[in-house]
Amino acid sequence: MKLSDLALVIRGKNAGPRRLTLDVMFATDADYQRAVQSPGLAAANVARLYRVAPEAITVIPYPAGRAIKYVLARAIMAGDPGDFDVYGAQQHAPLLEIEL
Amino acid sequence: MSASGRVLADVRAKRRPMRFLGASGQLGYGIPTPAFNLGLSRNPDLIGCDMGSIDIGPTYLGKGEMATSPEATMRDLRKVLHGARSLDVPLVIGSAGSAGAAPHLDATLAMMRDIARQDGLRFRMASIRADMDRAALIAAARAGKITGLDDMPALTEADITQAAHIVGQMGMGSFRAALDADVDVIIAGRACDTSIFAALPAMLGFPVGLCVHMAKIIECASLCCVPGGRDAILATLDDDGFELESMNPTRRATPTSVAAHSLYEQADPFTVHEPDGALNLSGARYEAVDDRRARVSGATWTDTKDPTVKMEGAVKLGERAVLLAGAADPRFIAGVKDILAGLTSLVRELVCEDQPEDYTLRFRVYGVDGVRMVTPEHETPPGEVFIMGECIAPTRERASEVVRTCKQYLLHYGYPGRLATAGNLAFPFTPPEVSLGPAYRFNVYHLLHTPDPDALFPMTVESV
Numbered sequence: 001m002k003l004s005d006l007a008l009v010i011r012g013k014n015a016g017p018r019r020l021t022l023d024v025m026f027a028t029d030a031d032y033q034r035a036v037q038s039p040g041l042a043a044a045n046v047a048r049l050y051r052v053a054p055e056a057i058t059v060i061p062y063p064a065g066r067a068i069k070y071v072l073a074r075a076i077m078a079g080d081p082g083d084f085d086v087y088g089a090q091q092h093a094p095l096l097e098i099e100l
Numbered sequence: 101m102s103a104s105g106r107v108l109a110d111v112r113a114k115r116r117p118m119r120f121l122g123a124s125g126q127l128g129y130g131i132p133t134p135a136f137n138l139g140l141s142r143n144p145d146l147i148g149c150d151m152g153s154i155d156i157g158p159t160y161l162g163k164g165e166m167a168t169s170p171e172a173t174m175r176d177l178r179k180v181l182h183g184a185r186s187l188d189v190p191l192v193i194g195s196a197g198s199a200g201a202a203p204h205l206d207a208t209l210a211m212m213r214d215i216a217r218q219d220g221l222r223f224r225m226a227s228i229r230a231d232m233d234r235a236a237l238i239a240a241a242r243a244g245k246i247t248g249l250d251d252m253p254a255l256t257e258a259d260i261t262q263a264a265h266i267v268g269q270m271g272m273g274s275f276r277a278a279l280d281a282d283v284d285v286i287i288a289g290r291a292c293d294t295s296i297f298a299a300l301p302a303m304l305g306f307p308v309g310l311c312v313h314m315a316k317i318i319e320c321a322s323l324c325c326v327p328g329g330r331d332a333i334l335a336t337l338d339d340d341g342f343e344l345e346s347m348n349p350t351r352r353a354t355p356t357s358v359a360a361h362s363l364y365e366q367a368d369p370f371t372v373h374e375p376d377g378a379l380n381l382s383g384a385r386y387e388a389v390d391d392r393r394a395r396v397s398g399a400t401w402t403d404t405k406d407p408t409v410k411m412e413g414a415v416k417l418g419e420r421a422v423l424l425a426g427a428a429d430p431r432f433i434a435g436v437k438d439i440l441a442g443l444t445s446l447v448r449e450l451v452c453e454d455q456p457e458d459y460t461l462r463f464r465v466y467g468v469d470g471v472r473m474v475t476p477e478h479e480t481p482p483g484e485v486f487i488m489g490e491c492i493a494p495t496r497e498r499a500s501e502v503v504r505t506c507k508q509y510l511l512h513y514g515y516p517g518r519l520a521t522a523g524n525l526a527f528p529f530t531p532p533e534v535s536l537g538p539a540y541r542f543n544v545y546h547l548l549h550t551p552d553p554d555a556l557f558p559m560t561v562e563s564v
Contacts, residue, residue, distance in 0.1 A: 018545065023364075084470065
């Protein structure tokens with residue numbers, strides 16, 4: 001099953017101009033539990049999709065919001081020359097195709 | 101007595117739950133009237149609005165301009181000012197004018213005075229400045245009192261002197277001073293969004309952790325609801341927790357939706373760092389009151405021994421001009437990377453014949469790799485693409501020269517296998533070159549370690 005078929009929310013946004021934060025949220029506790037245990041959502045796989053080292057990604061499971069958060073450094077600070085997404089709101093796209 | 105004095109005296113005389121109306125998370129983009137009016141009918145003790153953010157990028161801070169239109173900003177300010185005056189409660193606005201530096205604050209204050217004059221309103225207004233003193237910053241940098249945020253390089257004296265504007269985010273103490281000055285309206289420069297709402301209950305002795313947690317949620321209006329939105333939200337705070345209710349009946353604050361809001365734009369959903377302490381949400385509890393109201397409790401607060409002020413500054417890079425064009429020829433699209441590299445060299449030869457290469461030129465090919473930080477390999481080529489060329493040069497004229505030259509030579513660029521010899525580009529309009537004005541980047545994103553953050557943010561009070 002694809003993550004985009006299970007998740008309620010898959011989104012990206014800056015957390016300050018130098019960090020990108022990705023949130024994946026689920027409708028039920030069962031869906032959250034399934035996702036949080038899936039290798040597809042482990043740091044190693046998300047790091048592979050974003051072409052960074054696994055240790056460059058922080059994974060924060062957040063059961064109260066039925067959510068998993070990922071935090072990584074932006075390659076280009078928001079608004080610097082060469083930036084392509086000032087808000088970081090479209091960098092969630094690689095997550096959509098994750099297989100659970 | 102003015103509104104802040106009246107509310108402080110009222111709650112000090114008889115301890116009771118307090119109500120806070122979060123009217124807007126982005127003042128200047130429209131405040132839905134039905135929800136705002138419903139909020140007024142619930143007799144809030146304070147109306148608060150956040151007006152700014154660092155999300156919008158460095159140019160507004162650098163240029164000293166608002167991100168919002170003057171007309172919409174005036175309409176929103178008028179709405180919240182009339183609402184607050186009709187109830188005689190404090191109106192608190194933080195991060196005035198999108199970025200909260202002197203020109204943003206002054207423009208916001210001028211709008212408030214205009215509204216007062218046009219509508220015959222009289223009130224006492226505090227304004228709090230957020231601009232950092234350059235000489236003091238240089239001294240602090242030399243003393244090792246400035247540290248970069250999120251791996252930002254060390255702050256140099258050149259960064260400090262060259263920045264167009266440097267602001268600091270004021271905290272609760274600055275708002276406390278203004279509330280203590282017996283005012284009706286507080287307009288703050290760059291500020292922690294939480295302080296807008298948290299300062300008043302914190303100074304009345306409500307638990308600081310609850311005050312700041314409540315503030316963190318309602319500064320975004322009804323964004324914490326399902327469906328999230330920009331309608332006003334009401335929070336009712338007591339000594340053990342707070343209750344949230346959107347003023348739009350179709351939006352529901354549920355335990356999960358409110359808990360999830362702690363993720364929004366935060367690197368850490370369990371800890372929020374503020375100038376004078378940290379909010380700890382590890383023990384936060386979220387419960388349903390009914391179908392569309394949630395009750396929140398359990399947040400705690402830890403004072404810091406090392407108070408800090410988060411600073412933001414922007415430096416001018418030059419003048420920006422862009423070229424906007426589309427293409428639909430598969431052979432052009434297949435070779436677009438080589439074509440743009442060739443074009444870049446060709447343009448350099450032309451515009452640098454008698455001048456140095458004093459500009460930067462970049463292209464984005466939308467449909468291929470314009471948006472994503474990582475692009476998958478072997479994607480099927482799109483049927484059409486949009487090309488944006490961006491030049492940053494020392495002058496507006498130079499940037500314009502570069503993109504105009506790009507336009508002409510990309511239009512007629514010869515590449516292997518070309519069939520469409522009359523032109524490579526589709527322009528949605530002409531001129532397809534646009535001068536965007538000065539370009540900036542953030543060159544200050546640092547913490548200033550200072551024993552007394554509040555001293556950095558001077559307040560004045562005026563009778564309007």
